[in-house]
Amino acid sequence: MRIQIDILRNTIKVLLIVLLTSSFVYCKESTIPYDPGLVVILKADDLGEMTPNWERFMHIIFKDSICGSIGIIADRMKSDSTVDEIRRISGYKRDNKFPVIEFWNHGYNHIKNKNGTEFDGSTIEYQANHLQMTQEFMNDKLRIQCHTFGAPYNRTDINTLKALYFSPEICVWFCLKNLEKEEKKGWKNPDDHPASDNNKILLDVDYYFYKIFPVDKMMNNYSKDRVKPYIVIQVHPLMWKDKNFDDFETLIKFYKSRKTTFMTPFQYYQYLNDIFEGDTRI
Numbered sequence: 484m485r486i487q488i489d490i491l492r493n494t495i496k497v498l499l500i501v502l503l504t505s506s507f508v509y510c511k512e513s514t515i516p517y518d519p520g521l522v523v524i525l526k527a528d529d530l531g532e533m534t535p536n537w538e539r540f541m542h543i544i545f546k547d548s549i550c551g552s553i554g555i556i557a558d559r560m561k562s563d564s565t566v567d568e569i570r571r572i573s574g575y576k577r578d579n580k581f582p583v584i585e586f587w588n589h590g591y592n593h594i595k596n597k598n599g600t601e602f603d604g605s606t607i608e609y610q611a612n613h614l615q616m617t618q619e620f621m622n623d624k625l626r627i628q629c630h631t632f633g634a635p636y637n638r639t640d641i642n643t644l645k646a647l648y649f650s651p652e653i654c655v656w657f658c659l660k661n662l663e664k665e666e667k668k669g670w671k672n673p674d675d676h677p678a679s680d681n682n683k684i685l686l687d688v689d690y691y692f693y694k695i696f697p698v699d700k701m702m703n704n705y706s707k708d709r710v711k712p713y714i715v716i717q718v719h720p721l722m723w724k725d726k727n728f729d730d731f732e733t734l735i736k737f738y739k740s741r742k743t744t745f746m747t748p749f750q751y752y753q754y755l756n757d758i759f760e761g762d763t764r765i
């Protein structure tokens with residue numbers, strides 16, 4: 484009997500130690516600030532219909548265990564097969580609950596004429612309407628709640644800020660500092676405000692090459708880039724040749740071997756605000 488009581492006591496002791504240690508480890512982990520190193524955000528523009536180039540680009544993102552983001556032009560995505568495919572792909576998530584590919588609002592028709600572009604030189608009503616039509620398309624057809632916007636040609640005007648009030652679920656704006664210079668009240672660039680406090684964020688585009696993809700230049704820039712909180716790389720895979728795809732893979736390998744973390748734009752927004760809920764899929 485005595486022996487049995489001793490065994491029982493020891494078992495309780497061990498259990499207590501295990502419980503205490505595990506809760507200690509849990510608390511300890513949750514209080515250590517997570518350091519992602521340089522955050523790399525891929526911004527691929529102009530998805531309309533699926534093409535072999537888009538398939539190839541997405542395949543690399545999946546295969547290389549990273550994540551990225553792709554801007555959709557709603558009026559160019561007409562076929563059911565593409566809609567079904569994007570809906571399917573948007574459902575894939577990494578273990579961190581964020582999508583492998585975040586699809587975002589790249590305007591409704593990407594128009595450019597003598598009066599300007601879709602979000603530069605048009606009225607607030609027109610811009611709000613175009614933003615909303617793409618939000619609704621993504622909601623209704625793709626079953627995606629979209630949180631990110633980037634204007635065609637990286638061109639906006641003062642009306643864009645006002646038009647965005649009508650789509651309050653958008654909290655990340657890809658915004659090229661050089662070109663989009665208007666006052667953006669309530670939106671902050673994490674470069675200037677490292678401790679973002681629930682403000683909507685402006686992500687400046689660091690690399691915005693159209694057809695070419697100068698991988699050497701980008702790798703050489705790493706020593707400068709690594710001190711930034713994040714970089715955005717804008718690409719147009721629709722225009723790529725084999726060489727560009729190879730260079731893209733070289734660049735991914737390069738970043739992966741250094742202290743960097745690939746994030747999607749909405750993931751980065753959540754990271755800045757200490758939220759780790761993941762994607763809000765409809």
Ligand SMILES: [Zn+2]
Pocket residue numbers: 528529589593634635636
């Ligand atoms: Zn575009």
